[in-house]
Amino acid sequence: MASFKITGDQRLKGEIIPQGAKNEALQILCAVMLTPEVVTIHNIPDIRDVNQLIHLLGDLGVKIKRLTPSSIQFQADDIHLDYLETEEYRVKAAALRGSVMLLGPMLARFRKGRIPRPGGDKIGRRKMDTHFLGFEKLGATFSYDREDGGFYKVDADNLKGTFMLLDEASVTGTANILMAAVMAEGETTIYNAACEPYLQQLAKMLNRMGAKITGIASNLLRIEGVTALKGTEHTILPDMIEIGSFIGLAAMTQSEITIKDCRIAELGIIPDVFKRLGIQMEFRNDDIFIPAQEHYRIENYLDGSTLSVADAPWPGFTPDLLSIVLVTAIQAQGTVLIHQKMFESRLFFVDKLIEMGAQIILCDPHRATVIGHNRETQLRGIRMTSPDIRAGVALLIAAMSAKGVSIIDNIEQIDRGYQYIDTRLNAIGAEIIRL
Numbered sequence: 213m214a215s216f217k218i219t220g221d222q223r224l225k226g227e228i229i230p231q232g233a234k235n236e237a238l239q240i241l242c243a244v245m246l247t248p249e250v251v252t253i254h255n256i257p258d259i260r261d262v263n264q265l266i267h268l269l270g271d272l273g274v275k276i277k278r279l280t281p282s283s284i285q286f287q288a289d290d291i292h293l294d295y296l297e298t299e300e301y302r303v304k305a306a307a308l309r310g311s312v313m314l315l316g317p318m319l320a321r322f323r324k325g326r327i328p329r330p331g332g333d334k335i336g337r338r339k340m341d342t343h344f345l346g347f348e349k350l351g352a353t354f355s356y357d358r359e360d361g362g363f364y365k366v367d368a369d370n371l372k373g374t375f376m377l378l379d380e381a382s383v384t385g386t387a388n389i390l391m392a393a394v395m396a397e398g399e400t401t402i403y404n405a406a407c408e409p410y411l412q413q414l415a416k417m418l419n420r421m422g423a424k425i426t427g428i429a430s431n432l433l434r435i436e437g438v439t440a441l442k443g444t445e446h447t448i449l450p451d452m453i454e455i456g457s458f459i460g461l462a463a464m465t466q467s468e469i470t471i472k473d474c475r476i477a478e479l480g481i482i483p484d485v486f487k488r489l490g491i492q493m494e495f496r497n498d499d500i501f502i503p504a505q506e507h508y509r510i511e512n513y514l515d516g517s518t519l520s521v522a523d524a525p526w527p528g529f530t531p532d533l534l535s536i537v538l539v540t541a542i543q544a545q546g547t548v549l550i551h552q553k554m555f556e557s558r559l560f561f562v563d564k565l566i567e568m569g570a571q572i573i574l575c576d577p578h579r580a581t582v583i584g585h586n587r588e589t590q591l592r593g594i595r596m597t598s599p600d601i602r603a604g605v606a607l608l609i610a611a612m613s614a615k616g617v618s619i620i621d622n623i624e625q626i627d628r629g630y631q632y633i634d635t636r637l638n639a640i641g642a643e644i645i646r647l
């Protein structure tokens with residue numbers, strides 16, 4: 213288990229380039245399984261989850277040629293389906309959540325998919341019903357062997373297009389069903405589809421491969437099935453969660469940071485939520501400039517009542533940034549209610565922030581009220597453990613703003629999704645040592 217030792221209270225200054233988006237990369241990498249032709253992907257982040265998925269593709273027989281550190285060529289022209297039945301596959305695929313999206317492409321191309329219960333953050337129940345209800349609608353049979361350590365199997369003689377109304381707008385569920393439907397016979401309609409930028413990017417890539425998808429960016433996707441897909445090139449967007457994390461980090465640590473090439477048009481409501489916390493930012497072409505700010509004041513609603521920030525499926529605010537908003541509010545002036553609707557166990561890390569001196573009331577597992585210090589009291593460094601990827605970065609931000617030294621254990625959680633975060637932040641003035 214690795215740890216970070218952070219000496220807090222440093223002001224950062226400089227430019228930072230966001231990495232390619234983790235959650236987009238996981239979808240796009242699974243899509244390479246849909247064609248025997250070459251698919252070239254650019255801006256791939258060098259992070260644990262993504263590297264594990266790339267290894268898994270290699271084990272399945274995908275030919276992998278690294279062109280540059282972040283550009284890779286894939287060719288899935290000789291897939292070893294027998295590997296799906298091995299113990300090694302179970303162990304490796306269970307190490308991350310993104311591997312679940314291999315099912316849709318495998319079903320589309322080989323009419324068979326296997327996946328163990330996937331890993332990912334332990335942030336409450338993470339059901340997969342949407343995925344399998346969708347596959348079943350397309351004509352697949354599904355079985356789940358609980359005795360067998362939890363192994364999902366899908367098989368189909370033939371996939372047939374149909375209308376489906378998803379039980380919820382699941383991100384990986386929509387990606388999975390979409391990738392199965394592109395090669396189903398006839399027309400599929402997916403209503404209540406998730407439409408995060410990750411999915412928009414996936415659908416655009418699939419269309420470049422020869423798929424016929426309309427309704428991209430909406431919750432109503434129409435797919436006209438095709439018999440085969442061809443190769444393509446794809447560039448992953450900057451990681452919007454990393455961009456949001458840097459905005460929060462700049463505000464909390466009173467740092468002047470320019471976040472480069474953000475693809476601002478794709479960030480949806482994210483900048484506005486941070487602006488409502490009182491954080492100033494300037495869009496300079498496609499960069500976001502955050503000035504060093506001593507004070508930032510949380511807005512109230514127009515009627516004077518307390519602001520709340522809640523997650524919702526896109527174009528609502530992503531749940532993956534709520535931990536960052538929460539930590540950022542600690543040094544704001546004012547009060548905000550953080551409402552994490554989607555996950556049940558994502559707010560418990562506030563205990564550590566409270567131990568550091570933050571004023572937070574955990575109302576219930578889904579809601580926490582943060583009463584900002586307005587920099588009248590500084591957090592103090594402590595030893596803590598990173599429970600999940602985003603809480604881990606929230607704790608890192610807290611530690612960087614705190615007086616004294618903090619240790620964060622279990623930083624493998626952070627490494628799942630943030631590329632060389634210590635090196636990149638140290639380059640602009642942080643003091644983080646990897647132990």
Ligand SMILES: CC(=O)N[C@H]1[C@@H](OP(=O)(O)OP(=O)(O)OC[C@H]2O[C@@H](n3ccc(=O)[nH]c3=O)[C@H](O)[C@@H]2O)O[C@H](CO)[C@@H](O)[C@@H]1O
Pocket residue numbers: 235238309310337338339380381382383384385406525530531532553554555
């Ligand atoms: C690898 C990957 O891409 N992971 C992301 C993906 O996970 P993932 O695809 O696993 O998450 P889902 O979108 O399926 O659902 C997340 C949670 O939200 C709940 N839910 C979902 C939709 C809805 O309309 N109402 C609702 O309550 C689900 O029951 C579940 O508890 O999307 C999540 C939600 O944006 C993000 O936190 C994860 O980072």
Ligand SMILES: C=C(OP(=O)(O)O)C(=O)O
Pocket residue numbers: 234235261308309310331332333532601602629
């Ligand atoms: C919850 C997340 O990831 P995963 O779905 O991979 O656990 C996340 O990226 O915040």
